[in-house]
Amino acid sequence: MAELSLKNVVKRFGSFEVIHNASLEVKDGEFVVFVGPSGCGKSTLLRMVAGLEDISGGEIRIGGAVMNDVEPADRGIAMVFQSYALYPHMTVEQNLGFGLRMTGNPKADTEKRIRRAAEILQITELLDRLPKQLSGGQRQRVAIGRAIVREPRVFLFDEPLSNLDAELRVQMRIEIARLHKELGTTMIYVTHDQIEAMTLADKIVVLRGGNIEQIGAPLDLYDDPANQFVAGFVGSPKMNFMAARMIGKSSGSVTISLVNQGDVQLTLPIADAAPAVGEMVTLGIRPEHFAEAGQGDADLAVKVDVAEHLGNTSYIHANVANGEQLVIEREESRKELNRDRLIVSIRSSRAYLFDGAGNRLK
Missing domain, CATH: 3.40.50.300 (P-loop containing nucleotide triphosphate hydrolases)
Structure with a gap:
């Protein structure tokens, strides 16, 4: 042995x-x-x-x-x-x-x-x-x-x-x-x-x-x-991270607001003891977990920088309002991806939340 x-x-x-x-x-x-x-x-x-x-x-x-x-x-x-x-x-x-x-x-x-x-x-x-x-x-x-x-x-x-x-x-x-x-x-x-x-x-x-x-x-x-x-x-392309702020807490969930993203808010199921309202946190979402506009819990406008077409899958490299870089995975026509702006949606069930020390909140 x-x-x-x-x-x-x-x-x-x-x-x-x-x-x-x-x-x-x-x-x-x-x-x-x-x-x-x-x-x-x-x-x-x-x-x-x-x-x-x-x-x-x-x-x-x-x-x-x-x-x-x-x-x-x-x-x-x-x-x-x-x-x-x-x-x-x-x-x-x-x-x-x-x-x-x-x-x-x-x-x-x-x-x-x-x-x-x-x-x-x-x-x-x-x-x-x-x-x-x-x-x-x-x-x-x-x-x-x-x-x-x-x-x-x-x-x-x-x-x-x-x-x-x-x-x-x-x-x-x-x-x-x-x-x-x-x-x-x-x-x-x-x-x-x-x-x-x-x-x-x-x-x-x-x-x-x-x-x-x-x-x-x-x-x-x-x-x-x-x-x-x-x-x-772990994962390639790597997970996307966006700065967010705690704006609400209740039993079993928290509500966050994405920094510099206007009124983009998201409520996530969190059982852990969460940071206080007003504290900074980080939202994580993998490239393949962005949904089509209107099909998630919060829509987000992004500016397309580069679209990489790899056959049946494409990776969109995009910027959001505060300059954060995102990678979005899509399986749709190349024509639809060749545009300057895109609306994507975030599902709370496919998102991750991390506190200021980088610990995962579940």
């Missing part, structure tokens, strides 16, 4: 703390993705699991055993890096088997593992080639194959697709999903790419400034974000 557990894990560089009491439970066979902006600590956390960074506090367990002082080679993990890190003078076959041969693994078993990895990744015909004779996608397959032959308990991926072009990223994303389905091994994957996180993960861990902001299934985080940061980070 390859359960992974982090309990109050801390990482300091000198007096500077970069990971703050991170706790996480990963089930055997689960695919977990770490996401967050640059510098949030996601790669540092992954390297701590791998043993490439010492931990300053807390506990890491793999399969129930404490790993704090265990050498990387003895943790039962295999890591795939952003750079392919292949030996340029070795063939694909030699690159795949190098680690096993260095540890004295029996020749027959090494060859068997190489053949199996090559078949899984569909690189059998490339075994005699040198890395310089491979495409970027093929090199990444070899790097993944080098991890597969070790038969680890846990796979660790550190932004493995970031050096590939858009088409190859899609192809390799599908390959990694298929690999997880076939092997059923625990996988931890670091990325800043929203699509990779949403499509690959069983569970997403959202980090900011060394803190875990929220953990959950992709659609749970998308539909039920804990705070404004998670709401704005």
Whole structure:
């Protein structure tokens, strides 16, 4: 079994703390993705699991055993890096088997593992080639194959697709999903790419400034974000945010007025203790949740800046009266979208409300 557990894990560089009491439970066979902006600590956390960074506090367990002082080679993990890190003078076959041969693994078993990895990744015909004779996608397959032959308990991926072009990223994303389905091994994957996180993960861990902001299934985080940061980070295009002011409260609901939007008011069902009347709050709405004019609870006039047509879906980049930027998703004729102004409507049931500290009000 390859359960992974982090309990109050801390990482300091000198007096500077970069990971703050991170706790996480990963089930055997689960695919977990770490996401967050640059510098949030996601790669540092992954390297701590791998043993490439010492931990300053807390506990890491793999399969129930404490790993704090265990050498990387003895943790039962295999890591795939952003750079392919292949030996340029070795063939694909030699690159795949190098680690096993260095540890004295029996020749027959090494060859068997190489053949199996090559078949899984569909690189059998490339075994005699040198890395310089491979495409970027093929090199990444070899790097993944080098991890597969070790038969680890846990796979660790550190932004493995970031050096590939858009088409190859899609192809390799599908390959990694298929690999997880076939092997059923625990996988931890670091990325800043929203699509990779949403499509690959069983569970997403959202980090900011060394803190875990929220953990959950992709659609749970998308539909039920804990705070404004998670709401704005999970999803592409990101959630729209508009400044608003509390103008009324009653049992189970609040009424807000959009700042500088005239008489645009909206009543939302809120059970939490809400800010006082007069306090500033933030209204959030995803691009696809704007309704047609008159079909929601509050209409809003926007000035169209740019309309991006992507086939059956279009994204309207628009401005509202106070200069706030909105992205509106539409599935309608291109002719109707090519105009300077548009009226959209907000449904209270599809809107989110956040207090001044960014906490979600429900």
